[in-house]
Amino acid sequence: MPTYQYRCPTCGHEFEEFQSMTEDPIEVCPQCQGKTKRLISGGAGVLFKGSGFYQTDYRSSSYKKDAQKEKSDSAASSAASSSSGSAAKSDAPKGK
Numbered sequence: 303m304p305t306y307q308y309r310c311p312t313c314g315h316e317f318e319e320f321q322s323m324t325e326d327p328i329e330v331c332p333q334c335q336g337k338t339k340r341l342i343s344g345g346a347g348v349l350f351k352g353s354g355f356y357q358t359d360y361r362s363s364s365y366k367k368d369a370q371k372e373k374s375d376s377a378a379s380s381a382a383s384s385s386s387g388s389a390a391k392s393d394a395p396k397g398k
């Protein structure tokens with residue numbers, strides 16, 4: 303016979319009952335006569351083992367940052383301003 307676990311959300315009372323599968327679940331809290339909830343227990347096979355779900359997830363935030371960095375293309379190398387200064391007039395020194 304499975305053990306059913308009940309919990310009363312009204313007063314917080316928890317209790318267990320041996321019941322056959324065919325029996326109706328207990329719906330009334332023995333303490334406050336409120337409505338109880340049956341919890342899953344005993345061989346139901348719901349196991350919450352350690353989870354590794356987020357391992358790949360939290361890494362992505364830093365990855366995103368990197369991707370957002372925009373490569374600013376430096377302006378095409380424009381030719382240097384016209385070269386000048388080669389044809390300088392050399393003034394003859396005025397003799398005084």
Ligand SMILES: [Zn+2]
Pocket residue numbers: 310311312313314315331332333334335336
């Ligand atoms: Zn109760």
